[in-house]
Amino acid sequence: MPRRNPAVVAWLLCGTLDIAYAAVASVAQGGTVTGMLRSVASGPFGDGARSWGIGGAVAGLATHFAIMGAMVASWFWAARPWWIGGTLYGLILYGVMNGIVLPLRFGSPFPPADPLAGAIALLPHILLVGWPLAWLTRKG
Numbered sequence: 580m581p582r583r584n585p586a587v588v589a590w591l592l593c594g595t596l597d598i599a600y601a602a603v604a605s606v607a608q609g610g611t612v613t614g615m616l617r618s619v620a621s622g623p624f625g626d627g628a629r630s631w632g633i634g635g636a637v638a639g640l641a642t643h644f645a646i647m648g649a650m651v652a653s654w655f656w657a658a659r660p661w662w663i664g665g666t667l668y669g670l671i672l673y674g675v676m677n678g679i680v681l682p683l684r685f686g687s688p689f690p691p692a693d694p695l696a697g698a699i700a701l702l703p704h705i706l707l708v709g710w711p712l713a714w715l716t717r718k719g
Contacts (some may be wrong), residue, residue, distance in 0.1 A: 586655050589715045594647035596707040598640065612636075619643050622684050647708075654712045662713055669709025673701045 582605030605615035613632075621626035623642055628635045654668055679699060681687040693698035 585715050589654070590644070590648050590651040592715070593651060593708045593711050594644045596711065597647060597703060598643050600605055600703045601643075616640050616643070622680070627632065650708065651712060655716060662710060663671055664712075665709035665713030666705050667709075669705030670685050670701070672708060673704040678705070 581663060581713060595666075599683075600613055602612045613636040614629075616637075617629045617635035619639035619642050620635045624635075624638060628638060631638065650672060659667075662704065677687065677691070678689045682689050691700070
């Protein structure tokens with residue numbers, strides 16, 4: 580049986596968990612999954628991507644997985660400890676996404692005005708990305 584590449588497994592697992600969370604959060608806030616994905620596509624492709632229909636949603640999904648690929652690659656480059664490293668990495672990802680990417684693209688406030696909303700947004704970065712990456716790449 581061929582050996583699975585842990586980086587590819589981590590990329591697919593974390594990317595899927597994270598986009599599933601984003602989809603549920605989008606629907607819970609009254610949006611749609613395709614609208615959320617088109618919004619993701621609007622980052623690199625501009626606001627016009629919001630009107631691209633299913634093509635915009637596919638571009639958003641591809642953008643999401645490209646970003647997740649960069650996140651996973653940086654994890655494999657930088658860290659190996661288990662849950663401590665995963666927690667720290669999740670905090671860094673949260674800081675980059677919510678302190679740099681989202682404010683630059685959408686004008687999102689950072690830190691968030693509602694501390695509970697900020698904590699809720701932080702947890703997926705730690706629990707659904709940082710910890711699975713740490714667990715999948717642990718030594719021994």
